[in-house]
Amino acid sequence: MAGYPRKPRSHSSRAQSCFVKLRTSRVFLSSESGSATREEGMDRFVSTFTNKLDAKGRVSIPAPFRAVLERDGYRGAGASGIYCYPAIDAAALDCGGERLAQKIDGLLAGLPDYSDERDELSVALYGDVQVLTIDGDGRIVVPEDLRTHAGLTSQVTFVGLGDKFQIWQPEAFDARRKIAREKALEHRKLLGGKV
Numbered sequence: 001m002a003g004y005p006r007k008p009r010s011h012s013s014r015a016q017s018c019f020v021k022l023r024t025s026r027v028f029l030s031s032e033s034g035s036a037t038r039e040e041g042m043d044r045f046v047s048t049f050t051n052k053l054d055a056k057g058r059v060s061i062p063a064p065f066r067a068v069l070e071r072d073g074y075r076g077a078g079a080s081g082i083y084c085y086p087a088i089d090a091a092a093l094d095c096g097g098e099r100l101a102q103k104i105d106g107l108l109a110g111l112p113d114y115s116d117e118r119d120e121l122s123v124a125l126y127g128d129v130q131v132l133t134i135d136g137d138g139r140i141v142v143p144e145d146l147r148t149h150a151g152l153t154s155q156v157t158f159v160g161l162g163d164k165f166q167i168w169q170p171e172a173f174d175a176r177r178k179i180a181r182e183k184a185l186e187h188r189k190l191l192g193g194k195v
Contacts, residue, residue, distance in 0.1 A: 043071050045096070045160035050170050053156050057142045058135075062158050065165055066138055072097035074134070081131035082140065084167075086149040088124055091172055093142070093150050095132075096164035103163055142167070 049062040061069075061082075069082065074097050084095040094100070104125050111118035132140040142152060150156075151169040159166045159173060168176065 043068060044162045045165040046162075047160050048173075049158045050155055051158065053142070053147075053152055053154055057144065057147055058139045059142060059156050059167075060137065060139050061134060063138070065158060065160070066134065069097045069134075072099050074098075081133045083129050084132050084140075084142075084146060085125060085128045085130065086146065087166060090166075090176065091150055091169070092159075092176075093146055093167040094164055095167060100164045 045065055045068055047062075047064065049065075051060050051062070053059045066074075074082065082095055082097060083100055084093055086092075087094045108118055108122060108125075111121065130143055130146060132142070134140055142156075146152075150167060151172060152167070153169070155170050157168045157170045157173045159168060
């Protein structure tokens with residue numbers, strides 16, 4: 001209605017409108033199930049990021065990875081920290097939060113108590129774990145023995161793997177990614193293109 005002054009909204013209705021906009025921008029309805037799902041809420045580590053590693057071993061964890069860690073229970077100073085250990089089958093580091101620890105617990109629980117298999121896996125996974133804290137600038141300090149295992153020098157590549165992420169030396173990861181893509185193509189052919 002042109003020409004008429006607009007009726008000012010009350011402060012509470014303006015705040016309520018902003019809240020509704022914020023909620024609707026973060027939540028959408030799944031067309032199949034009708035259930036609400038968080039839009040930003042991939043609770044998985046996804047994508048690949050390369051960041052600078054300084055001389056003291058400090059590196060910034062990518063913001064999307066920090067967000068997943070927070071949803072996984074990491075709350076900063078005084079929190080339990082990020083679990084980080086040498087990958088068993090690669091010159092890389094496996095890292096994650098409580099979900100990763102729970103997966104390891106579940107894996108070990110499936111093995112007989114006091115069995116060689118359980119003891120060896122416990123040593124390989126939990127025996128080498130270092131718990132790293134994130135500082136106020138979103139950085140961790142990668143200890144020297146872990147940097148040596150992964151061949152980390154001036155840059156690191158963070159690779160999302162769902163419930164965990166890995167830290168690689170960038171060129172080593174490029175070679176690993178090439179092999180993974182070739183194998184994925186082979187598997188796709190074996191499965192009749194269903195992947």
